[in-house]
Amino acid sequence: MRKRIHSTIYFVGLLLIAFFMPLSMFVTNASILLIVANWFVEGRYAAKLERIKENKGILVFCVIFLTHLLWLVNTSNFDYALSDLRIKLPLLALPIAIGTSEALSMKRLNTILLVFVSGVFVASVAGFCAKFFDDGTNYRSLSLFISHIRLSLMICLSVFVLGYFVVRKIFFTGWKVLIAVLVAVFLLFFMVMLQALTGFVCLFVTLLLVLVALAVRTKQKRIRVLGIVSAVAVVVVVGGFMAYVVHDFYKPTAENRQLETTAQGHPYDKVVDNGIIENGNVVNMNICREELESAWPQLSSIPLDSLDRRGQHIYATLIRYMTSRGLTKDAEGLSCLSDDDIANVENGETNYRFARRGGILNRMYVIMWELDVYSKTGESNGHSFTQRIEYMKYGFRLAKRNFLTGTGIGDVNDEYLSIYENDDCSLNPEWRNRAHNQFLTFLVAFGIFGFLICLFAWFYPAFSKWNSNGSTYYFMVFFVIATVSMFSDDTLETSTGAVFVSFFYALLRWATTAKLEKQNGE
Numbered sequence: 001m002r003k004r005i006h007s008t009i010y011f012v013g014l015l016l017i018a019f020f021m022p023l024s025m026f027v028t029n030a031s032i033l034l035i036v037a038n039w040f041v042e043g044r045y046a047a048k049l050e051r052i053k054e055n056k057g058i059l060v061f062c063v064i065f066l067t068h069l070l071w072l073v074n075t076s077n078f079d080y081a082l083s084d085l086r087i088k089l090p091l092l093a094l095p096i097a098i099g100t101s102e103a104l105s106m107k108r109l110n111t112i113l114l115v116f117v118s119g120v121f122v123a124s125v126a127g128f129c130a131k132f133f134d135d136g137t138n139y140r141s142l143s144l145f146i147s148h149i150r151l152s153l154m155i156c157l158s159v160f161v162l163g164y165f166v167v168r169k170i171f172f173t174g175w176k177v178l179i180a181v182l183v184a185v186f187l188l189f190f191m192v193m194l195q196a197l198t199g200f201v202c203l204f205v206t207l208l209l210v211l212v213a214l215a216v217r218t219k220q221k222r223i224r225v226l227g228i229v230s231a232v233a234v235v236v237v238v239g240g241f242m243a244y245v246v247h248d249f250y251k252p253t254a255e256n257r258q259l260e261t262t263a264q265g266h267p268y269d270k271v272v273d274n275g276i277i278e279n280g281n282v283v284n285m286n287i288c289r290e291e292l293e294s295a296w297p298q299l300s301s302i303p304l305d306s307l308d309r310r311g312q313h314i315y316a317t318l319i320r321y322m323t324s325r326g327l328t329k330d331a332e333g334l335s336c337l338s339d340d341d342i343a344n345v346e347n348g349e350t351n352y353r354f355a356r357r358g359g360i361l362n363r364m365y366v367i368m369w370e371l372d373v374y375s376k377t378g379e380s381n382g383h384s385f386t387q388r389i390e391y392m393k394y395g396f397r398l399a400k401r402n403f404l405t406g407t408g409i410g411d412v413n414d415e416y417l418s419i420y421e422n423d424d425c426s427l428n429p430e431w432r433n434r435a436h437n438q439f440l441t442f443l444v445a446f447g448i449f450g451f452l453i454c455l456f457a458w459f460y461p462a463f464s465k466w467n468s469n470g471s472t473y474y475f476m477v478f479f480v481i482a483t484v485s486m487f488s489d490d491t492l493e494t495s496t497g498a499v500f501v502s503f504f505y506a507l508l509r510w511a512t513t514a515k516l517e518k519q520n521g522e
């Protein structure tokens with residue numbers, strides 16, 4: 001009876017974490033405390049120690065947290081260090097609590113994953129409703145409860161879980177398959193709305209590896225051929241999409257020729273051309289500010305020397321928007337703008353296409369624009385993609401200066417601010433952040449030795465002998481998603497990221513046994 005109570009509490013705790021992870025970190029953390037408290041009260045420490053002996057990867061994974069703890073000796077900012085340890089505590093607590101608890105049946109594991117998908121679906125519906133009721137909502141804020149990047153990773157995992165459910169006829173059979181398909185399509189649609197490039201990169205890489213793995217592991221020739229053809233098709237489609245984006249960005253929609261005077265006879269301003277373009281059209285060309293200042297008040301109540309609704313200088317927004325339309329930036333050009341165009345400018349849209357098409361196409365255009373500006377001017381302030389290039393550049397400098405022992409976990413932030421200041425960084429103070437690359441953060445904080453230790457602790461448990469394991473497919477999908485995300489983000493540096501990684505690493509790697517998998521047809 002006592003064993004059943006603890007087993008029920010453990011299972012309910014896992015369900016709560018799975019459902020509320022994309023919805024509430026308060027409930028998620030409370031559920032983690034419930035599982036840990038239940039683990040201590042349950043006892044049975046001899047059996048738990050035996051499970052650790054059978055799964056040495058549990059202790060190896062915990063080395064990531066222990067490395068953070070050990071590097072306190074190289075830290076001077078203990079307030080930051082202790083806060084960092086608190087965020088990363090799930091990296092220690094969840095693998096031990098889940099990995100040493102009584103093994104779950106595959107039915108229970110699938111139930112946990114279904115509940116997780118349900119939570120992600122609820123979070124996505126909430127974000128969709130926010131956009132529906134307020135069309136001016138920024139794409140980042142569509143994720144109402146957690147970071148939009150973390151939510152995109154959860155959406156990505158959910159889509160692959162639903163796909164597996166359908167193929168293996170788990171929960172969804174007959175007409176219910178349509179429900180799974182519709183949910184997956186909606187999640188992908190919402191990820192497009194989020195403009196979450198990290199999520200789509202993870203989706204692409206994971207899908208490619210799943211198809212390759214299918215082709216390699218299957219003994220059926222027809223399925224092998226299908227896997228190879230599908231993998232090639234994915235590469236061709238993504239490559240074609242990228243080629244279209246590049247061509248669309250650089251193809252001019254108007255003749256790029258400097259004129260002498262406007263239709264009203266005023267000379268155009270002499271503006272230095274820095275090569276910046278919109279829809280292939282040169283921005284700093286054919287601008288007559290005198291006519292713009294005279295004609296703009298007749299079209300808008302927002303002064304031309306003020307800010308648009310996104311806090312940008314509306315004059316710069318107007319110039320870029322008119323350039324995107326292929327118009328001269330003068331009174332005649334203004335007369336060609338519709339009421340919708342004026343509203344777009346007031347709302348901070350710098351390109352007319354942004355108001356007509358959304359999602360990933362807009363995000364890809366913005367990235368192309370940021371890269372183009374960065375290559376021509378070196379400017380990256382406020383540009384999320386090219387700022388990451390600067391973060392990594394200064395991160396490698398910082399790692400080189402502290403190559404052997406690193407900065408210590410508490411001093412990473414301080415050292416970044418210091419190197420930005422001392423090396424005359426072009427980034428404004430409000431944009432000076434850390435690496436946005438988890439592996440580089442390991443290198444900066446711990447030096448080369450700590451970095452190698454963390455890499456070993458991350459990869460070894462994933463590829464060690466699967467003598468007692470969770471679902472191979474589930475774990476492979478999660479592991480690829482988490483690993484890819486670490487190249488473009490500090491995935492473990494937030495509470496949500498640390499819980500997402502530690503929970504699913506432990507759940508999918510150690511929560512069930514190979515024997516149970518075989519019994520359930522895995």
